Amino acid sequence: MIELIPETYVAPLDLLAIFGRAAPLHVDLGCGDGSFLCELARRYPDQNFLGIERLVGRVAKACLKASTLENIRVLNVENTYAVRYLLPEASVETFYLLFPDPWPKRRHQRRRIVKTDFLDAIHRALANNGFFRVATDRLEYFEQIRAVVRNHSGFAIVDPDASSARTNLPLTKFERRFRGLGAPIYRLALRKISPVR
Numbered sequence: 001m002i003e004l005i006p007e008t009y010v011a012p013l014d015l016l017a018i019f020g021r022a023a024p025l026h027v028d029l030g031c032g033d034g035s036f037l038c039e040l041a042r043r044y045p046d047q048n049f050l051g052i053e054r055l056v057g058r059v060a061k062a063c064l065k066a067s068t069l070e071n072i073r074v075l076n077v078e079n080t081y082a083v084r085y086l087l088p089e090a091s092v093e094t095f096y097l098l099f100p101d102p103w104p105k106r107r108h109q110r111r112r113i114v115k116t117d118f119l120d121a122i123h124r125a126l127a128n129n130g131f132f133r134v135a136t137d138r139l140e141y142f143e144q145i146r147a148v149v150r151n152h153s154g155f156a157i158v159d160p161d162a163s164s165a166r167t168n169l170p171l172t173k174f175e176r177r178f179r180g181l182g183a184p185i186y187r188l189a190l191r192k193i194s195p196v197r
Contacts, residue, residue: 002063004073012088024093029079034062039170087125094131099174123154132190137178142186160189
């Protein structure tokens, strides 16, 4: 079963039971139609992949695309909730947050996902030396994310092209579109370095 429907939404997921094996876990936050997630899962069959998406139609598309892959599960829930309450502590090797909604209007910017409490939840769920990879086409949003990260004690900003940050990533649908328009892409790779106090 590709679509993951937890027995409860108030306890951490049993990843061994869900995937049927122990393997490094990668989580695509806001996985959309699953294109990026499925390509990544094909490239790394020895790893487990979890897509988290709040929109039901996108979950259905992602599940359809993933139907032949055994190392993917898709969860229909809001990203922040899933990271904070459903992912076990130190369980994720890499999080991907690719082209999150920029909420460009000033009055909506409080809805942006990358805030200190969200980074705290990411940090808790990441394994030691795990990665959080972010990409956006909005320079102002990128600068805001980087400012939040610089004030967080649990992460080091690393070169997103460093081999340890895994650079051989497929393009998302949004990245293909933005590249086609000649828009620059801004990337951030964060590595978990210390416990948050």
